[in-house]
Amino acid sequence: MDADTVDAVGQAAEVLVKTSNEFNVPGILLAIGDATGQPVNLVVFALTIATLFAFWVLTRCLGFGGGGGGGSSNTGSSSGDCVLITGACGGGKTAMFQTLRSGEVFLDRTVTSMDVNEARIEVRSEKLGKSKRARLVDLPGHPRLRAKLDRYANGAKAIIFVVDAVDFTSQRRAVAEHLFEILSHPVVQKRRCPIMIACNKSEKITAHPADFVRKRLEKEIEALRTTRGTLEDTGGGESVTGSVGLDGAEFAFEHQRSNKVEAAGCAVAGNDLESVREFIVRRG
Numbered sequence: 001m002d003a004d005t006v007d008a009v010g011q012a013a014e015v016l017v018k019t020s021n022e023f024n025v026p027g028i029l030l031a032i033g034d035a036t037g038q039p040v041n042l043v044v045f046a047l048t049i050a051t052l053f054a055f056w057v058l059t060r061c062l063g064f065g066g067g068g069g070g071g072s073s074n075t076g077s078s079s080g081d082c083v084l085i086t087g088a089c090g091g092g093k094t095a096m097f098q099t100l101r102s103g104e105v106f107l108d109r110t111v112t113s114m115d116v117n118e119a120r121i122e123v124r125s126e127k128l129g130k131s132k133r134a135r136l137v138d139l140p141g142h143p144r145l146r147a148k149l150d151r152y153a154n155g156a157k158a159i160i161f162v163v164d165a166v167d168f169t170s171q172r173r174a175v176a177e178h179l180f181e182i183l184s185h186p187v188v189q190k191r192r193c194p195i196m197i198a199c200n201k202s203e204k205i206t207a208h209p210a211d212f213v214r215k216r217l218e219k220e221i222e223a224l225r226t227t228r229g230t231l232e233d234t235g236g237g238e239s240v241t242g243s244v245g246l247d248g249a250e251f252a253f254e255h256q257r258s259n260k261v262e263a264a265g266c267a268v269a270g271n272d273l274e275s276v277r278e279f280i281v282r283r284g
């Protein structure tokens with residue numbers, strides 16, 4: 001239950017207490033009992049059930065208990081039309097999700113997401129002159145919450161991997177490990193999801209260009225592939241579920257057989273998200 005729901009329940013409880021203080025509730029119940037010819041405890045029981053049902057209908061209508069971002073808590077697995085927004089903590093996934101959803105720049109968030117945000121929205125690419133309805137899913141970047149990918153991968157049509165293009169150099173190893181997890185994910189491979197590396201915060205003068213990020217990630221993934229391969233050979237490592245890159249060749253995104261990978265710059269700041277919108281319209 002989120003803070004809004006807790007507030008709403010608290011307010012409803014206050015109203016009930018106030019109402020029962022202001023009105024003679026036992027007297028009303030006795031009157032209903034007399035009028036219907038039913039025992040008072042049966043009337044109380046029926047009223048309680050009716051109140052709970054009404055409260056349940058109200059909470060569903062107001063959309064409480066959804067995915068925290070104003071959508072259903074459905075994983076979208078049946079329709080297979082989700083565009084997953086993933087990447088390390090602080091890259092700007094939630095800011096991007098909220099901005100795409102509302103059309104207004106959202107840069108307020110400073111806390112790390114603990115839950116998934118989900119919403120079905122209309123995305124328009126001015127460059128393509130086309131729109132598309134897509135279910136966007138913002139997954140938390142914290143390593144302990146990354147298992148959420150397993151829940152949503154079945155419904156994934158495309159993946160946006162958000163990178164903080166300013167802090168990229170210091171985070172490149174962790175970013176590459178996360179991307180490696182996604183590239184080797186058996187469901188992501190099976191579904192042949194196209195992946196966009198969205199190099200966010202590009203409005204900053206210190207942001208690295210998308211091409212730099214892409215090449216650097218290729219190098220890091222090559223290093224990971226080598227160490228993980230060596231660990232597996234000696235029986236000491238976790239098994240990697242799907243293979244990444246081509247055997248006998250240095251890792252390059254263009255060798256990725258099951259997933260097409262592209263990289264582009266963007267900035268939630270200034271709503272400079274055309275590259276992301278275009279990707280969603282083309283691939284989502």
Ligand SMILES: Nc1nc2c(ncn2[C@@H]2O[C@H](COP(=O)(O)OP(=O)(O)OP(=O)(O)O)[C@@H](O)[C@H]2O)c(=O)[nH]1
Binds near residue numbers: 094113140200202269
């Ligand atoms: N300068 C700049 N800051 C941005 C941009 N996009 C997001 N931010 C800021 O980056 C910080 C992190 O953004 P979030 O959207 O919370 O990051 P996240 O990827 O959802 O992080 P987790 O939920 O922890 O995985 C916030 O302070 C945002 O305001 C951008 O384009 N430019």
Ligand SMILES: [Mg+2]
Binds near residue numbers: 093094095113
């Ligand atoms: Mg977030």
